[in-house]
Amino acid sequence: EDQVTQSPEALRLQEGESSSLNCSYTVSGLRGLFWYRQDPGKGPEFLFTLYSAGEEKEKERLKATLTKKESFLHITAPKPEDSATYLCAVQAGTSYGKLTFGQGTILTVHP
């Protein structure tokens, strides 16, 4: 069974204090690993898709990396508007349309 574990559950940072979120996964034939951001009461907002180990993608203050067992979301010099729940999900090669999600990391950035 596909499994995704995110850590930490919650993270409090000061504005400008860089850090990383972790996503560990086990999946039968990784088709893709996805990072989303979710604000309270809203649907998840797409951030990155990673397909193979060694791949990296960047967007503004965020950088996602992928190994064979885990993915990291690095946040550089965060701002209060980066506060949200960050979700990691995997899709197995044989599983149509099914994303398996982790429980998420709640990030709070204080000014």
Next chain:
Amino acid sequence: KAGVTQTPRYLIKTRGQQVTLSCSPISGHRSVSWYQQTPGQGLQFLFEYFSETQRNKGNFPGRFSGRQFSNSRSEMNVSTLELGDSALYLCASDGQSGETQYFGPGTRLLVL
């Protein structure tokens, strides 16, 4: 390009009733997936439709069902509602399996 839309956005029902939720995917997307999100269980996969066919199903009871129309719009139905069905129901669309899924704003269902 317009995003994924879901209607209604909020719904209040009582136990035993049934409910139908609607999802319109991004134009050109043929795959629609449905998820249930609760504080305790997180995001859980319900089912996926592609070209009007259910290709995958999660571990939910038969009270949860869905369908997809020829224009790719999808509906999900929950019959005989239980208190535990209170959740945010999300749909997502993508062009084909393995591509990025884009989510709608969700339908917040409260069962009293």
